[in-house]
Amino acid sequence: xxxxxxxxxxxxxxxxxxxxxxxxxxxxxxxxxxxxxxxxxxxxxxxxxxxxxxxxxxxxxxxxxxxxxxxxxxxxxxxxxxxxxxxxxxxxxxxxxxxxxxxxxxxxxxxxxxxxxxxxxxxxxxxxxxxxxxxxxxxxxxxxxxxxxxxxxxxxxxxxxxxxxxxxxxxxxxxxxxxxxxxxxxxxxxxxxxxxxxxxxxxxxxxxxxxxxxxxxxxxxxxxxxxxxxxxxxxxxxxxxxxxxxxxxxxxxxxxxxxxxxxxxxxxxxxxxxxxxxxxxxxxxxxxxxxxxxxxxxxxxxxxxxxxxxxxxxxxxxxxxxxxxxxxxxxxxxxxxxxxxxxxxxxxxxxxxxxxxxxxxxxxxxxxxx
Numbered sequence: 001x002x003x004x005x006x007x008x009x010x011x012x013x014x015x016x017x018x019x020x021x022x023x024x025x026x027x028x029x030x031x032x033x034x035x036x037x038x039x040x041x042x043x044x045x046x047x048x049x050x051x052x053x054x055x056x057x058x059x060x061x062x063x064x065x066x067x068x069x070x071x072x073x074x075x076x077x078x079x080x081x082x083x084x085x086x087x088x089x090x091x092x093x094x095x096x097x098x099x100x101x102x103x104x105x106x107x108x109x110x111x112x113x114x115x116x117x118x119x120x121x122x123x124x125x126x127x128x129x130x131x132x133x134x135x136x137x138x139x140x141x142x143x144x145x146x147x148x149x150x151x152x153x154x155x156x157x158x159x160x161x162x163x164x165x166x167x168x169x170x171x172x173x174x175x176x177x178x179x180x181x182x183x184x185x186x187x188x189x190x191x192x193x194x195x196x197x198x199x200x201x202x203x204x205x206x207x208x209x210x211x212x213x214x215x216x217x218x219x220x221x222x223x224x225x226x227x228x229x230x231x232x233x234x235x236x237x238x239x240x241x242x243x244x245x246x247x248x249x250x251x252x253x254x255x256x257x258x259x260x261x262x263x264x265x266x267x268x269x270x271x272x273x274x275x276x277x278x279x280x281x282x283x284x285x286x287x288x289x290x291x292x293x294x295x296x297x298x299x300x301x302x303x304x305x306x307x308x309x310x311x312x313x314x315x316x317x318x319x320x321x322x323x324x325x326x327x328x329x330x331x332x333x334x335x336x337x338x339x340x341x342x343x344x345x346x347x348x349x350x351x352x353x354x355x356x357x358x359x360x361x362x363x364x365x366x367x368x369x370x
Contacts, residue, residue, distance in 0.1 A: 003362065019167065029052070109151060191268055193265070
């Protein structure tokens with residue numbers, strides 16, 4: 001049996017959806033070694049897969065124009081795919097086989113002010129269509145399942161929940177093994193870590209305001225390390241840093257490799273993720289997998305992911321966030337507690353489990369189509 005997955009998220013530097021697509025494809029290929037899995041893209045892949053299972057391959061399609069309307073349906077028909085999984089909100093306009101649709105969140109529809117207007121317009125038109133056409137919809141949390149059902153008018157029975165997981169390489173490093181990375185990135189011994197694309201939805205501005213309060217009102221002088229690529233409206237963030245005189249205490253690393261990210265997670269005093277809205281929240285879970293104590297937002301999807309293993313704060317309360325960071329920096333016992341709780345929580349999520357749940361969705365969809 002041949003199964004296709006959307007490979008477009010792997011045609012640019014990987015963020016959340018790219019990691020989801022790759023880790024799921026690898027785990028599925030290992031779970032079902034007698035079946036073939038193809039990552040399909042009309043755009044050139046940024047790199048080849050490293051040591052892929054023998055039954056997983058990347059396919060750069062020749063027909064690139066009108067990919068989801070014409071190119072992909074034609075490929076599915078010619079190559080007799082048994083199923084296609086749209087891992088990034090898109091499936092073929094013409095269903096030549098069962099189509100599974102991953103909807104990671106509804107931020108484009110519910111929080112349009114945090115996205116570029118062109119992306120919002122596209123989502124308003126296409127996402128309701130994709131949801132209706134899909135054989136089954138996958139979400140990562142029960143909260144997003146509920147949102148999809150309510151806002152897109154989808155029967156809950158059509159939606160399956162398959163939680164994501166930390167990548168296998170995210171596990172604790174000895175502090176001495178992180179020194180080379182920190183030296184190369186100019187990261188100090190005591191630092192607060194934020195990981196994510198620099199864009200409005202990640203609510204970095206609240207963290208910056210809280211950090212400024214800490215520097216003004218306490219004796220603490222930690223470094224704030226911001227690890228992630230620049231996104232939409234990054235200029236507002238940079239202007240705030242300069243206007244508040246924070247440049248000497250903040251390090252922007254840009255996009256970092258998994259190896260460097262593991263070192264940062266493993267050596268930070270605390271990882272802070274104050275996002276306004278998430279579909280799941282991989283960075284806090286990956287930080288936990290490396291033993292980092294975590295402070296994150298008390299918004300539904302994040303609380304579903306981290307449980308009681310993180311310190312939760314309202315994402316727009318600058319004073320409470322500053323207080324939480326100060327407490328974590330000053331209290332080694334609290335850091336140890338949340339580090340231990342985080343490791344235990346992260347161990348409950350694996351890509352093998354995600355693959356098994358996803359494979360069950362595939363099997364049911366194919367069975368119904370026969």
